[in-house]
Amino acid sequence: MADSDLTKQRSALAALLRKVVGGQHVLSSAEELRPYECDGLSAYCVVPLLVVLPADAAEVQDILRICHAQQVPVVARGAGTGLSGGALPLENGVLLSLARLNQIIAVDANNSCARVQPGVRNLAISEAARPHGLYYAPDPSSQIACSIGGNVAENAGGVHCLKYGLTVNNLLALELITIEGERVRLGGGGLDGPGYDLLALATGSEGMLGILVEVMVKLLPIPQRAQVAMAAFDAVETAGQAVADIIATGILPAGLEMMDGLSIRAAEDFVHAGYPTSAAAILLCEVDGGNEEVSEDIAQVRERLLESGATEVRTASDDAERSRFWAGRKAAFPAVGRIxxxxxxxxxxxxxxxxxxxxxxxxxxxxxxxxxxxxxxxxxxxxxxxxxxxxxxxxxxxxxxxxxxxxxxxxxxxxxxxxxxxxxxxxxxxxxxxxxxxxxxxxxxxxxxxxxxxxxxxxxxxxxxxxxxxxxxxxxxxxxxxxxxxxxxxx
Amino acid sequence: MTVDCDISDALAAQVCDAAAQAQPLRLVGSDSKAFYGHPVDGEVLSLAGHRGIVNYEPTELVLTARAGTPLPQIEAALAAHKQALSFEPPAFDGPATLGGAIACGLGGPRRPWGGAPRDLLLGIQLLDGLGRCLRFGGQVMKNVAGYDVSRLMAGALGTLGALLEVSIKVLPAPKVERSLVLSMPRDRALTMMRDLARQPVPLSAACHFDDRLYLRLSGNAASITAWERRIGGEAGSGESFWRDLRDHRLTWFRSEQPLWRLSLPPATRRLRCENDVLTDWAGAQRWVYSDYSATELRDEVAQAGGHASLFRYGDAETPVFHPLDPVRERLHRGLKHTFDPHGILNPGRQYRSI
Structure with a gap:
């Protein structure tokens, strides 16, 4: 599209959208638009036609009705931490930021769930649930910053998926706005909804089927205890076999992570997690559950890791050490970013x-x-x-x-x-x-x-x-x- | 004994022919859940002959089997490696098949903790309404490429595709399981179930009827013993009770009155329509015999945030599944048309007009 056409389209659409969300919540100047040109995959950049920041579901409905009538494409954006360019704007499209829909509507401990708006940060849900002894299980490594809406759109995982599943396994209901501006509820207040599993279809649909305005997540009881073992190996193949050996014991670890030599050294230099820097690979194996169960399982994990050829196995002596072991893994990406x-x-x-x-x-x-x-x-x-x-x-x-x-x-x-x-x-x-x-x-x-x-x-x-x-x-x-x-x- | 067999070509040919003649098909595994949903008037597409475990590697925690494989065959293969289907699929009137278990989407007493079929489903191969063989998902635990068509098939009652092959996540079987029974009225039991569900109790089933609360604990022996002491009650009868609950063989289910299944926010207090109720899933699933009309019952359940299906022994007029709002109905119709443009796969089994 020629620049002058874009400019014309921009100001006409901005005027319509400002009536919905108010003047300051439509961004249209070059310097306002620039920060939205990419998400977490910064190799790709496109400046959007406009950025609009609605305050609630009703405003989202109005925005979509306008875009539908005008046939303008819409790209949704949560916290912008996505790593695949899912929220990359379109030059001729509206970037719909859900950052202002950031309220935790309710934590319902009796029903083990929470109702939240899409802009709420992943970690904020667990923080709000903690006083009730509950938490939200999926924990992508960006959980401090990433939003639940984005987690749903990408079906985000984390380090505890093996035992606790992905985002799709931890949702009860979604409220979605269709491109025509209709509001629809997928899932139910119980453990299932009537008809086709549209909740599963919408999860991981990357903002292509509708715009999320509310999420009902499942909350789980915080385990009594968690314990982590770190094992060093002199070959990645041996570490890989050790993973199969642990699964064969019948223990389902809460987390089971591997890092190779280059990432070990990068992470160690960055956060001083106490990793053995000469190892070719390390495994972090976390077990959680009841006190007695964790004691028994961690002993068995330790024994099995040694049998499987680990050159060294260390179990965290306290919560501080456990956090340190995990800190290295969770900081692996930025650590590599430093080298x-x-x-x-x-x-x-x-x-x-x-x-x-x-x-x-x-x-x-x-x-x-x-x-x-x-x-x-x-x-x-x-x-x-x-x-x-x-x-x-x-x-x-x-x-x-x-x-x-x-x-x-x-x-x-x-x-x-x-x-x-x-x-x-x-x-x-x-x-x-x-x-x-x-x-x-x-x-x-x-x-x-x-x-x-x-x-x-x-x-x-x-x-x-x-x-x-x-x-x-x-x-x-x-x-x-x-x-x-x-x-x-x-x- | 029947042997493992791949008849997918014959099945595809039958669906192709039916599509060409707009001939409705009634999809049948072992017909153990024939009562579930509206009756379908159509030529039988029998999936029972398409059977056999295609791939099972215990340390990968993944099993792939043809849809007609009987669940007992799968359960035996898993048990040999101390693994299990954590969604505890009901068999009801006979040896259910894996495909049927997924297509019906039902979970047993373990469901709130072990997941539903959709939670364990990793990938599928299906025949669409044109007889085309399509694959979605895969044999890996995490896969977010493309829309999640696999999970869409769970609970769709074969109206979107005939499942040919299914890959599921399997889990270690619990090391120890023990049951407890406590005498108490419904309201107290509901409170206790919710209290337990909020704590890190190794619970794997919680159900109440006839003034008795039944609990099952699974996992590590020492942890279970510790919780048994805290909870109290008497030792329960164990595995056979939970299997009878799963398959509706308890005396409570003997009646041939219309049986409603209510799916509700679990802490929902007693509803007026619950004249006689068996509460399962720590409150989230309730089996109910009711004096209410279908409309009154569904209104009350919807008010409480849930939905109701007329699970068994319904009359011919009442819709089996909770009616959809206009937007969802449009989406259902659109998806049905996408997967089955001639409307030949189990037409009307879930919603009469879809």
Whole structure:
């Protein structure tokens, strides 16, 4: 669109939206719009047409009615911490920030649930529930900052998914506004709702089906006790086998995390967690439950880790040490950020048994590309986060990192896994969707979207690639001779 | 004994033919839940012959099986590795199949703690209403690529697709399970169930009827003993009781009056429509015999934030499932049309006009 057309459209739409939310809650000048140009994936930036910040559900309804009537695309944004570009604005679209819908409406301890607005931070829910002895289980590592609305949109995970599930397993109901501005409740006040499970369909739908205005989350009793063991290994393969050995004991750990040598050293330098920096891999295994149960399980975990070839096993002697063990893991991303000007975080999942092969291949890609790769792994549930280190100031390095990242995701699909475990597809992994899904399934996804959003106004261009895009992407793979970075092996 | 068998090509051909002639199909696993939902007048699409465990690796905590696989076969395979289906699927009138358990979406007494079928579902292969074989989800615990079509199928009663293959998360079986029985009236029992549910009690079932509260504790022996002392009561009869509750074989279910299933915020106090009630899921699921008309009952339940299904022994006119508001009804119709454009898969089984 020509600049002058954009300017005209901007001021006409801004005038309409200001009537809904008031003057100061529509942002339209260049300096106001700039902070919204990206989410947590800062490699992609687009300045939106407008930013609008409604105060409540009724205002969201009015905004969507206007956008629907004007056929203007809408991109929803929570806290902007997403890692796949799901909240990347559109040049000709409205960015709908839900930051002002930030109230905890009620903590209902008797019914073990809380009603919250989408802009409430993940951690704030557990803080509000704590006086009742309850908490909200999913804990993505951005939980201090990320909002529950974004968690629902991405079906966020965390380090406790193996035992407590993802966001979708911890919700009771959602209130959604359709693109036509209608309000609809999905799920129910009990443990299920009538009819199709639209609650599950909407969870992880990346803002493509409707705009969330209220979330009812399930709260769980805070376990009596949690204990963590840290084990060091001199090979990642041994650590991978140890994970299977722990599962085989019949213990379901609350958290089971692996870090490789590069991430161990980066985390240790950053937060001094007490990690053994000479290890090739460490495992963190947390068990929780009743006092007696935790004592028995942690002893068994310790024994099994040693049998499985751990060179050292340490159990946290108190809560402070336990927090320190976890601090290193939770700070792994920023820690890697300190040793490289830029890094690119991947999010593939694999059947755990393929870990040695996948890590071996990743090491080979690293060698071929000359880019260092650190691996952080939700080992219990097979969710791998390779962090590709690069320097955006070196011409071509970002593209190289993206190419290597794409190949890692395709490898995950090849071994029977998925291109994303918890970060979502967004814009980032849209090409790899073509590797994971055949055309019929992709068509079905488009048809589902059309049921909710016939004109494709909600977050268009994200999450589900068009078949044309896949055809082009496929062609790029076939004509390997024309590829950038031809020295990299492809499959 | 029937053998494991892959008949997906024959099933796809049958659905294709039916689609070409707009011939309605009645999807059948073992027909153990034939009573559930509205009757379907159609040619039988029998999934029972499509059976067998395709993949099970205990240390991955994932099992993949064809939809017609009988649950006892799956439960036996899991038990050999001290694992179990944590949603405790009801079998009702016979050897239920895995596909049927997922399509009906019902959970047993463990549901508030162990999850519903949808919570354990990782991936599916299905035939849509055109007979196309589609795959969604996968065999990994975490997978957020694309819309969650797998979970959409759980509880859809086969109206969106015929399930061919299912991958589910399986969990370690509890090391120890013990039951307790306490004599007390309903109101006190409800208060006690909610109090226990709010604390870190290793609870895995809580139900009340006929002035008795039944509790099940699962996990570590020492933890269970500690809680038994705090809770009091007498030792319960154990596994057979919970299985009979799950499959509605307790004497309480003997009546052939219309049986309502109420799904409610668990702390909801006694509703006026609950003339005779068996409270399960620590209050969240209630089986009710009622003098109320369907409309009055549903109004009262909806007021309380829940919904009601006429689970069994209903009359031909009353809708089995709680009527939908106009927006949700439109979305249901749209999804039905997307997956089954000719409306041949279990038409009307869930909502008569969908």
């Amino acid at each position: 490289s000007p830029d890094y690119y975080c991947m999010d593939g999942t694999i059947p755990r048994k393929h870990l040695p092969r996948v890590l071996g291949e990743i090491a080979r890609y690293s060698e071929q590309s000359g880019l260092r790769i650190a691996n952080v792994f939700h080992a219990g549930d097979g969710n791998l986060h390779p962090l590709i280190l690069y320097d955006a100031n070196n011409p071509g390095e970002l593209e190289l990192a993206e190419t290597v990242g794409g190949r890692i995701l395709e490898l995950c699909v090849e071994v029977g896994g998925s291109i994303t475990g918890e970060h979502g597809v967004g814009l980032e992994k849209i090409n790899q969707m073509c590797a994971q899904f055949p055309p019929e399934e992709l068509e079905m996804f488009h048809a589902i979207k059309a049921v909710f959003d016939r004109h494709g106004l909600l977050n268009p261009g994200k999450a589900i690639p068009t078949l044309n895009r896949c055809a082009e992407f496929g062609a790029m793979h076939i004509h390997a001779g024309d590829l950038r970075f031809p020295h990299l092996e492809r499959f």
